[in-house]
Amino acid sequence: xxxxxxxxxxxxxxxxxxxxxxxxxxxxxxxxxxxxxxxxxxxxxxxxxxxxxxxxxxxxxxxxxxxxxxxxxxxxxxxxxxxxxxxxxxxxxxxxxxxxxxxxxxxxxxxxxxxxxxxxxx
Numbered sequence: 001x002x003x004x005x006x007x008x009x010x011x012x013x014x015x016x017x018x019x020x021x022x023x024x025x026x027x028x029x030x031x032x033x034x035x036x037x038x039x040x041x042x043x044x045x046x047x048x049x050x051x052x053x054x055x056x057x058x059x060x061x062x063x064x065x066x067x068x069x070x071x072x073x074x075x076x077x078x079x080x081x082x083x084x085x086x087x088x089x090x091x092x093x094x095x096x097x098x099x100x101x102x103x104x105x106x107x108x109x110x111x112x113x114x115x116x117x118x119x120x121x122x
Contacts, residue, residue: 001032001033001034001065001067002032002033002034002039002062002065002082003021003024003031003032003033004021004022004023004024004036004058004077005020005021005022005060006020006021006082007019007020007021007044007081007112008020008021008041008044008060008062008082008084009064009081009082009083009084010083010084010085010086010099011063011064011083011084011085011102012085012086012093012094012095012097012098012099012117013029013050013095013097013098013099014050014051014086014093014094015046015047015049015050015051015052015098016044016045016046016050016052016058016065016086016093017040017045017046017047018043018044018045019042019043019044019053019058019060019084019086020028020042020044021033021039021040021041022040022041022042022057023039023040024037024039024040024104025037025039025101026040030082032084033062034062034065034067034069034105035062035063035064035069035103035105035106036061036062036063036066036103036105036106036108036109036111037062038059038060038061038087038091039059039060039061039062039063039084040057040058040059040060041057041058041059041060041084041086042055042056042057042058043055043056043057045059049063051094051095052086052094055068058086058087058094059086059087059088059089060083060084060085060086061085061087061091061106061109061111061114062083062084062089063083063085063098063102063103063106063114063118064079064080064081064082064083064100064101064102065078065079065082065103066078066079066081069103069105070079076098077103077104077122080102083100085098086101087111091110091111092113093113093114093117096117097117098114098117098118099118099119100118100119101118101119101120101121101122102114102115102118103120103121104121104122106121107121108119
């Protein structure tokens with residue numbers, strides 16, 4: 001589960017080092033977000049040659065969470081960190097590579113470009 005002020009690792013090569021969650025959707029009143037949800041984040045620490053700049057507000061898709069997620073077949077999936085991929089206005093990734101495994105829930109939520117860039121989809 002990811003909530004406001006959660007720190008996320010960046011699972012792509014956009015140049016950001018970490019993301020801080022500042023919004024969970026447009027006025028939804030939600031408290032937590034799960035795999036495949038779009039959140040608004042602030043970039044903390046960025047490479048000077050990267051595609052995103054430090055303190056920039058970006059949209060990101062959550063691709064890994066430490067809290068386990070139950071699937072419809074009864075199995076659970078969990079990861080060792082909380083991670084996200086930075087996206088643009090058309091829900092396409094701003095980076096050219098996705099690092100590490102991602103959850104199948106991201107592909108099910110119609111982020112197929114992110115799923116095709118990832119090496120492993122769990």
